[in-house]
Amino acid sequence: MRHLDRYLIWTRMLSTPLVVNLATLGPIGRVKKAPGTWGSVAGMGLYAVLFHHSSFLGFILLALMLAYLAVAFCDAAEKRLQMRDPGMIVLDEFVAVPLVFFGMGGYDGLVAQHGGWPVLLAGFALFRFFDVLKPFGISRLQNLPGGLGCVADDLAAGIASCVVLHLLLHFAL
8 A cells, every 4th residue: 555545545435426527627627628727727716716815824724625635536536547647637727726826815915906817817827837837847746656746746836836926926016
């Protein structure tokens, strides 16, 4: 049994359709063209609904909980589909996108101060850039075992995007 398996054993009790549908976000992961982009769009909605007005601590706790669940479901889905990080699994993008906007939310946050939509679109574009190209060693994170490898590169892309977006906003004004 892999070391990681003991923390994810509970997923074995869940049905394959449930696991796969959660990992693919239902029909979103089954879109023929650019499922990762559509998973990222859904992640923007996740940010808007759950993260935008959360406190600093709330943001971190929610992000950690969702990252754990994403690792668990992506790991179980990979095993059941017998595929390594298939494009149809988009839960990893979904939970990583909110990280792009860490420290920017709320009514008086950086997103609001800088006009809202342009900041959100810039963050989205940065995330897709880092998620697709995987520079700065992000690509090596995919080599981690199972669901951890599936999710870790996206989390790193979200963090890298956050740093760049903060720098852009800081030096733009």
